[in-house]
Amino acid sequence: METLIERGCGLDVHKKSVAACVMRFPEPKGTRQSHVRTFGTMAAELAALREWLESQGVTHVAMESTGVYWKPVWAVLEEAFTCLLVNAAHVKQVPGRKSDLLDGAWIAQLREHGLVRGSFVPPAPIRELRDLTRYRKRLIEERTREANRRPKRLEDTGIKLASVAPDMLGVSGRAMLEALGQGTTDPARLADWARGKLRAKLPALRQALAGRFRPHHAFLVSQRLAHLDYLDEAIDTLSARLTEVMAPFTAELGRLDTIPGVAQRTAEVLIAELGVDMTQFPSAGHAASWVGLCPGNHESAGKHKSGRTRKGNRWLRAALTEAAHAATRTDSALAAQYRRLMHRGHKKAVVAVAHSMLVIAYHLLSRQTTYRELGADYFDRRHAERATRRAVRQLERLGYRVTLQPAA
Secondary structure, X not given: OOOOOOEEEEEEEOOOEEEEEEEEOOOOOOOOEEEXXXXXXXXXXXXXXXXXXXXXXXXXXXXXXXXXXHHHHHHHHOOOOEEEEEOHHHOOOOOOOOOHHHHHHHHHHHHHOOOOOOOOOOOHHHHHHHHHHHHHHHHHHHHHHHHHHHHHHXXXXXXXXXXXXXXXXXXXXXXXXXXXXXXXXXXXXXXXXXXXXXXXXXXXXXXXXXXXXXXXXXXXXXXXXXXXXXXXXXXXXXXXXXXXXXXXXXXXXXXXXXOOOOOHHHHHHHHHHXXXXXXXXXXXXXXXXXXXXXXXXXXXXXXXXXXXXXXXXXXXXXXXXXXHHHHOOOXXXXXXXXXXXXXXXXXXXXXXXXXXXXXXXXXXXHHOOOOOOOOOOHHHHHOHHHHHHHHHHHHHHOOOOOOOOOOO
16 A cells, blocks of 8 residues: 655554554665653643654654544644544454554554544634533523422422413512522412412412421422522633634624524534634535535445435534424524425434534634524425426325416
C-alpha cells in the first residue's frame, strides 16, 4: 500500500496510561522503523509525550475516541500536530495480537496509509459551548424527572391534587405545595390558595386535598421544592453564561432563529454541536449523516432491508426533534411536509422534518443568509397534479362525483 504519511504516531489512550507508537522511514528511505513508549496521563507526563513526539519529527497523530480520556491528550497535542480522532469500532485489532502497544502500532499503521477517517472535533471555543449546552440539557432533564415525581409522592398520602389541578407547578399548585410543606393539612385552607380559573373548582379541590398527610410527607415535599428551586436557578445561571459566551456568534444565532420551530435554546445547541464553519462537512447530507438524521442504507441481493436512521450526535438530534414538533404547529412549509408524510407514521414524519431543519441550518450557516419561507402551500404548488388527484380521491370516498373544470 502507498505510504501517505512519512512520520506518524498511533496512540492507545487509557485512563492512566497512553501507549505511543511512532512509525517512520529513515533517510534515505528503507525499512520502516517503529519506536514505542508508554506515558502516564498526568499533565507533566503528557507534556513529556509531546516533547518526545516532537523529537521524533512526528507530523500526524491518531488516537481512538475512548470515553473522555482522549480529551486531555488532544488538548495537549492539537496545536503542535495534525491530530485525528478515529472511531474505535473502525480500528479493531488484528485477532490474536492484543496489547496496548500493538493497538498503538496498528493505529499508526492505518493512519500511515490513510485507511482511517477522522471524527469531527470542533475548535476549543465550540467545545466549551458544548459543555455548557449539554450540562444545561442534563439539568433540564433532571428538573423534568423531579417534577414528574411529585404527583406520585402525593398519591401515597391519598391527596389527588393532580386530578383537579393538572399544572401542579403553576401559581396555585405551587402555593398549595408550599403550604403542605409547611405543615398545613386543612383541605379548606389549602383550597383557598387557588387562583384564576381554578377557583371554580373549589369543592373538588377540598375533596382532592383531603388525605393522610403526615410530617414525614411535609419534609419530603419541602425538600423536593427546594431541589426544584436549585435546578431552576442553575438552569438560569447556565443560560446567562451561554448568552455571554455566545456573543461572538450573535449573527449566526439570529439566522438560525428565523427557522420555524427553532428558538434561542435550539439555535445555541446547533452552534455548540455543529459549529459555524460548515466546511467541516462536504455537504448537508454529510452533516445529516453525522447527526443521525438520514435514512439508513441496508441493501443486500437487490433487497432494501432496514431503513432505520443510524446512530449519531444524540444531543443535536434530540434538540432538532423537539424543534420539529414545534414546527409542525406553525403555518410553514415544514408543517406542510409533516402533514404530507403523516401517512408513514408520526415518528417518521417528525424525523423527516428534523432532517429538513438541519439541512436549512447548514445552508444558512454556510451561505450566511436568513431563512426564506416557502409557504404552507409549497408542496401543493410543487406537486399540483398529485395534490389534485389526492383531493379527488378523498371526495369520491365521501360519495361525491367530481368533475374538474379549469378556472377562467
